[in-house]
Amino acid sequence: MPNNTINPEDWLTAVDESGFRVTTVQESLIDIFAHSEYPLSAEQAWEIARQSRPKTGRATVYRMVEKLEKLGLIRRLHGYQGCSHFVPTLPELMMLFICLSCGRADYLDSQPLNDLIQQSEHISGHHITDSRLQFFGACADCQQNA
């Protein structure tokens, strides 16, 4: 995952600016999601959070996940170990590839998807306001090591 393009500071700013208080739990959860190499479920994030902050509550983690998703900072993966895993959002890279072998997500340039949306709107007459595209398969690395 291209962590270098994800800045936890920006997430804190986004949470702050959306009218919420920024707390230490939230900081720790933002850190966990922003730095994870793999998609995380709320349950997994809770486990990790308790390692450094044992009293962290389950509901708090679920609430934070919901908040981050609503703010568009994380994005839910569907069809990979259920539908409860999240990855950081990278607005220009909305086409997600998930490797079924190593579990890592790769972000692909979303311009081709935007083109496809425009084309589909034109053909069907529907007005498309949201889309979800996920690819599954074997990543370049896993193909080599197979």
Place this chain on the structure above:
Amino acid sequence: MPNNTINPEDWLTAVDESGFRVTTVQESLIDIFAHSEYPLSAEQAWEIARQSRPKTGRATVYRMVEKLEKLGLIRRLHGYQGCSHFVPTLPELMMLFICLSCGRADYLDSQPLNDLIQQSEHISGHHITDSRLQFFGACADCQQNA
């Protein structure tokens, strides 16, 4: 939904040929999914099934949904009232549009998606074995009646 292209007989054949016994419950459930105008959850299918066959068990419906999904006869929708609704599969029409106003699914020609997959494989080096594309928005009808 283009029901005219879905043939329950073919589904029964598919279930039969995959080594399962074909029973009356299964026939009724296949009918329900193949003829529904809207995406259905297992729970909803159970409700409908009990109207004509009151003793139908909940687990049976969940089992049948699982079987139909594994055989590729129905496909799960994600992000529309959760992730537990299903629509019949139309292999050449794998791009799904779901109207957020009337709830109906429309199937779009999947050739542009196939092209996109090829292009993405070429650029990324990943081997893509499965994909999921869903559009959300307002269908042509609902735009007019708004």
Place this chain on the structure above:
DNA sequence: CGCTTATTGATACTTGGTATCAATAGGGTA
């Protein structure tokens, strides 16, 4: 028709997620 075995239905259970509410901690003000 009767036998064998897959399927079924009732029920209990698990899991992922939500609601409640008293206790806690931000952060603004004096």
Place this chain on the structure above:
DNA sequence: TACCCTATTGATACCAAGTATCAATAAGCG
């Protein structure tokens, strides 16, 4: 710094979707 107000938190209870269990039932075959 100390105080107050209120959003957030954590513990717990709760809920809903889905799964496991197992005796009863019904396909399909000889």
